[in-house]
Amino acid sequence: MFHPIVSTVLGHPELVAEHLANYGALIREESQVASQGLISKVMAGVIAAVSGMLALGLVGVAVMLGVLHGSFHWVLAAVPGVAIVIALFSALAAARPRPFHAFDDLRSQLDADVRALRVAGERHGR
Numbered sequence: 765m766f767h768p769i770v771s772t773v774l775g776h777p778e779l780v781a782e783h784l785a786n787y788g789a790l791i792r793e794e795s796q797v798a799s800q801g802l803i804s805k806v807m808a809g810v811i812a813a814v815s816g817m818l819a820l821g822l823v824g825v826a827v828m829l830g831v832l833h834g835s836f837h838w839v840l841a842a843v844p845g846v847a848i849v850i851a852l853f854s855a856l857a858a859a860r861p862r863p864f865h866a867f868d869d870l871r872s873q874l875d876a877d878v879r880a881l882r883v884a885g886e887r888h889g890r
Contacts, residue, residue, distance in 0.1 A: 798866030808858035815851035
């Protein structure tokens, strides 16, 4: 007489509550995975920006020291060079495309539930 989902909700509400709690856990897990990828990308970008600004400052200091002393020493190029290398590697890490597969498990679970409800509705309709 009633649709199978209605009889399940009325007869076994604990099953529906458990199913919804599992959805909440799945959403929490999927969002943590998605946020970790985003946080690592943002951190790489911040490190690239800070290292780039540091490199600019160190290059300016190196030029001033070179002009002041009237000679060039390899340290004047090595110190800013380290900051430039760090900035380049961090910028490459931030710009690298990463596959975004977040919420794929949630999507497939929702699809499976919708299919199960359709099958139950078709059986009920007979």
